[in-house]
Amino acid sequence: MAENTAKGGDMIDFSRPVLGDPELNAVAEVFSSGTVGYRGQSRRFEEQFARHLGVPHEHVIFLNSATSGTFLALELLGAAEGDEIVMPSLSFVAGPNATLSRGARPVFCEVDPHSLNPTVRDVERVVTPRTKAVLVLHYGGYPGDIADLADFCARRGIALVEDAACAVASTVGGQAVGTFGDMGVWSFDTMKIMVTGDGGMLYVRDPELARRARRLVYHGLAQACDGFSAPAWQNWTFEQWEIGYRLVGNDLTAAIGSVQLDRLPGLVSRRAELVRLYDSELSGADGVRLPPPLPEGHRSSYYLYWVQVDRAIRDEVARALYTAGIQTNFRYGPLHTVPAYGPVPRLPVSERAAEETLCLPLHPGLTDDDVRTVAGRLRKTVLSLLPSL
Structure with missing residues (x-):
């Protein structure tokens, strides 16, 4: 049995496990x-x-x-x-x-x-x-x-x-x-x-x-x-x-x-490679903010790769990418706005971050070309929407 890393149909999946x-x-x-x-x-x-x-x-x-x-x-x-x-x-x-x-x-x-x-x-x-x-x-x-x-x-x-x-x-x-x-x-x-x-x-x-x-x-x-x-x-x-x-x-x-634990070093290493490629492909992209660099001595598992765009266009960016065959996501929504947990005070920083942030596909099944496709489509989409702001 081949490892289960392929994309679902023509869609670039947001997440997919490696199993075999x-x-x-x-x-x-x-x-x-x-x-x-x-x-x-x-x-x-x-x-x-x-x-x-x-x-x-x-x-x-x-x-x-x-x-x-x-x-x-x-x-x-x-x-x-x-x-x-x-x-x-x-x-x-x-x-x-x-x-x-x-x-x-x-x-x-x-x-x-x-x-x-x-x-x-x-x-x-x-x-x-x-x-x-x-x-x-x-x-x-x-x-x-x-x-x-x-x-x-x-x-x-x-x-x-x-x-x-x-x-x-x-x-x-x-x-x-x-x-x-x-x-x-x-x-x-x-x-x-x-x-x-x-x-x-x-x-x-x-x-x-x-x-x-x-x-x-x-x-x-x-x-x-x-x-x-x-x-x-x-x-x-x-x-x-x-x-x-x-x-x-x-x-x-x-x-x-x-x-899976035996696989873990390779899984994280591949995720790190994809993150570096995203960083390179999106460097200098108008209207796109990348994740902050890791502080010295910190090592990440690279579970998510998130970008931030103007909140007025974030949802439209996600919609356009999905139409182009790219799944995105946002994790995790602000809990203080959930009625079951309230009423609670507003948290404007969290609210704004939640409206600006979009998580891009990141998993070992992605190819380098997949990342370039996602990054290129994101660049073009944001650039096309910026004049409307």
Whole structure:
């Protein structure tokens, strides 16, 4: 079976995973083992991912999604009614949904208008004595001011949870993004860099909280951490320590994840090549602003490549590119404008950035010619629309 990297029809896809025979063979091995639940392959994937992060494997848990990890993180922190969870407005709905599920209140902060990541100053402006935690997204795989944010939260006694869903290979000063805070989550859904279909990973820094997390993801049973205390022939005995959930991944998706993790350096390397080509092809383009350069010591996963154009023409640019066979997107819309989370104060910087930003196709299945086509069409479209402003 050839790798699944081709474009869908004549459309240049916004996103497409790289999957092929190695993943199929890994799944076949799990089938032949006779166990497909959360067993040995899942634990091996956890250990492999922990080595990738540079953390002890006991602190890493394979889940059915990063969203489950976000919900669990806030439970582990004891978020409750009266608490506030600070997060950037340009983020995913999992954060505020998890916050509201605990009876806490999401508090949205501004972001840098070009990197789309929050700065320490953005966070500090909305922190109050009720702030329980900061939940920060690494936009597009770019790490942002995570080291400074971690220092700020530590000084203020505020927990830090990292949504590293887009940042599976991002580092600052050689340290993996997602490990700067108290907890981190990664996503392996079908649109991410590493793909298992559905799946995610949770990192918990504190050893006792990590043990509790492992119990909670498997019904609150003691044997999730400690194994059975009953004789082997009496494995129907359960030791229920607390009320838990069923959030674990499984050996089928873990097998795919292990292969994808082996592929990861090549996937990120190709994404970096495409980003450099976009930068070159769009350099000096009238009316088009490119992503900011990475600070020294920062390494990105290059999940998204975004440009910014005048907000009066952004939607028309997206429409014209789609008509020309090019899928674009914008991730993520401003959460503070969602009625379910309001009413909340306006955030004009985030609102303007959301209206100006467009994410271009970026995945290893793109050819260099694809990128040149996208860049050329974008240049022409923006140039044609500028006189109307």
